[in-house]
Amino acid sequence: MKLEGQVAIVTGGARGNGLAIAKALASEGCRVALADICEDIPTVPYRLSAKETLNRAVEEIRGMGGEALGIVCDVRSAPSVKALVDEVKQRFGRIDILINNAGITSLVPVVDMDEATWDDTLDTHLKGTFLCCHYVVPHMIEAHYGKVVSISSVGGQRGFGMGAHYCAAKHGILGFTKSLAMEVADHNINVNAVCPGTVWTDMMKGLAEHFGMEEDEAKEQFCEGHLFKDREITPEDVAEAVLWLCLPESRCVTGNMITVDSGWTAAAG
Template sequence: MGMLDGRVAVVTGAARGQGRAHAVALAAEGATVVLADIVDQIATVPYPLSTRADLDEAVAEICAAGGSAIAVETDVRSSESVRELFDQVDARFGRLDVLVANAGICAFSEVDAISDEMWSDMIETNLAGGFRCIRAAVPLMKRGGFGRIVAISSGAGRGGMRNLGHYSASKWGLIGLVKTVALEVATAGITANVVCPTTVATPMVLNESTFRIFCPELEHPTLEDALPRFAGLSPMRVPWVEPEEVTRAVMYFVGAAHTSGAVLEVDLGSSANRT
């Protein structure tokens, strides 16, 4: 028996990377998991986003392991799209127990070069998208008297980072939002917490556009070129963590009944430099 037998979970940005790892772990603990993802490209994102094939593959992976999962195409930038997602969850399952607000994008630019479109896509996806999902999830969780909300922020939500003003703003804002939610639902059987990962080995990071930021002197930098640059960012001198490392933090919050309003940093020691 798993700790989530009979529970229903929604994971956004679940087609690949961190979101898929979180969905797989939730399903392994017995939850029926709704995997939501945009499966489309956003113009201001400099790397390929997930596809419908990625989303279907994630669902197939869970089902092949004996779990239960469905896929729903969702654009968290759209209130209508988010509302349709949670209406479908309610109509099909009649409950919602876990939300992992993971959907997010990244792009690099100095602040004075960030366009209105870049700013809007970043904030609408990473911050407003999380807000829309939490807003839709809370009434369903209140009705059931149980809920676990986990939002995925970032180490960039705990300290400034060059070329990431819009990204950092979105991730800092997410922390403030979730702390407020934790207070508002504190007596309803619902917890709300945040995980702040360091660099994670996902397509968001492992792409040439990111490598160029870290190796600006190279025309076509490779993973091997960028690896020592990433390693230099952390006290542990490790370039990144795997998605499953972040998932362990997510699952801690999912299983903790009396931890709420907390931020857990999975950051290769970088939090030691922050107050």
């Protein structure tokens, strides 16, 4: 196992892409700490993970023979993130990998968007990425080793209507990734991002339900522009890209991104 003995933090780890990433890391021997907010956010038009969801995720990883820990954490809050990092360090003694995956979304035109919606979106994606790196990277510097992978999006490379807040946050993650990579390269730390296209997770299901869309209708609309019409992007597809960026084989890749979008950005020009 290529990650035997290592420890990873995965934010937004209770379900969807986060859980798939945690399982992929665990399959290579990595001990994983799954962090999730475990409560709803008023500006988000769908239900977020509950504590029971996080507990089930932990048990699922343990059931496959992995070692996992579930921690409630709001990545928008510095004290909450610090407590997460302190608990993982105390429990496992090290932190080798950080996956910044926590995310929310909504579809709101700029002229109708309230400040809270903007703040919650930017704080979850961009501030959360900053805070997690702020508290984790010093441990990586001390160990002279680390892998940081942040989940951006095709919305971090382009824009789309009613998604200015989401796209701004995801663009920011890419800029942050490139800058941090330059700061920590001398400490043997790789910093990269993964940009998924539309992945049919609970987040997307909740968004479709909010707009009263049937599943087939929502998939057709949200996945429009994917070149492969006969396959959906799955959380496992995203997880495989993240996993590779955490393996020794990616040692010369930093400040970069992998796009898992079924060709959407290529088709968009």
